[in-house]
Amino acid sequence: MPAGGPIRIGLVGLGKIARDQHLPALDAVEGVELVAVASRNAAHDTLPSFDSVEAMLASGIEIDAVSLCTPPQGRFEQAAAVLAANKHLILEKPPGATLSEVEALKRMAAEKGLVLFATWHSRFAPQVEAARAFLADAAIRSVSIEWKEDVRKWHPGQQWIWEPGGLGVFDPGINALSIATRILPRPFRLVSSDLFFPENRAAPIAASLSFRDSAEVPVSAEFDWRQTGPQTWTISAETDKGRFELTHGGTRLVIDGAEAPSAGMEEEYRGIYRRFVDLARTDASDADFSPFIHVCDAFTLGRRHVVDAFHDEAA
Incomplete structure (x- = not known):
């Protein structure tokens, strides 16, 4: 994590929810900076863009954490690649496609001492x-x-x-x-x-x-x-x-x-990234899967x- 500087974020997935919510929130919240994007079907207007999370991680761009905004199917492999690269991980809801895979990610993050944040935007x-x-x-x-x-x-x-x-x-x-x-x-x-x-x-x-x-x-x-x-x-x-x-x-x-x-005004996704800043600064995870368990x-x-x-x- 850069000492005193913003947490450098790589965003994976550039669909409707990422454009409508994540991009504005990342632009507004102090303590985070979007530095790269990975998407199979889209590119950011100004930032380096890649067609996969693996390509983004291998690019040499300094990234501290990755925010995954892709559909849950197939997300486990992307998340595992992020953790294998020793990056903190933010999961858009739902956290995955199955309970076994999100529990596996929780163990992987803990073993590496990385922050895992399973986000629930409506809680904010x-x-x-x-x-x-x-x-x-x-x-x-x-x-x-x-x-x-x-x-x-x-x-x-x-x-x-x-x-x-x-x-x-x-x-x-x-x-x-x-x-x-x-x-x-x-x-x-x-x-x-x-x-x-x-x-x-x-x-x-x-x-x-x-x-x-x-x-x-x-x-x-x-x-x-x-x-x-x-x-x-x-x-x-x-x-x-x-x-x-x-x-x-x-x-x-x-x-x-x-x-x-x-x-006040609804700022759910800004709340997510403010919460992540707090977690990252204290090396604490927030991986409550109880809503997914009910599903x-x-x-x-x-x-x-x-x-x-x-x-x-x-x-």
Whole structure:
């Protein structure tokens, strides 16, 4: 790590999420500097660009850490190459295609003394920490998660999300689970799962999940990629302190109908890189895979239902 200077980042993957979120965040956050990009299908306008992470790492450019923003399928080999080159590693969500591979990366990073940061951008939404504080001493009676959006709006033409390892509706659903595992005061486990697969796809377009926390409080989750019009990203709870609603993906908090004061603009990806600066400066990893574990459990316990075919006009 350069003494006193910014952490030099190599970015792998230059798709929609990298252009919309990672590039602006890297430009805005103090303590990091984007120095190179690797992508099979795109190049940065001004920075050195390579067609693979291996080529970027072999280029001689001084890189301290690599941020992986590629689809989860095939990411393990890229991540392993980063760690083999003794670079710190940032994983865009989901951290991988399987639980065994992300656990292997965690071991590899620990053996080399490298920082591994499994990012969950929704945890950095502005009202998430206020929600966590409210629920910390609340008597929670029930929790309901409703995460419904239009896949054509957010993932136009992205075929990898429908393939094995792409997670389907759990690509956004894992955002809800990342918030829930952060704000709920007790761990929860899956007890039933219904998954709805389009007849022409290998990944679900909707899911209905039932959990119980360690005090047997029910937690339900409904994920759906077929919603048009206004989108729904809400976690609500019935508590002894009133009805709790965290809405708009964690940007608004409402208690018994009264909205909490604004926590400022949404800066989720800036929060990710600020957190990474702190981790890198202290040689500490943050590899919480609990949201991904819940997704894997959903597939393990999932009862399969076949629904109408899905056709993406943008494909």
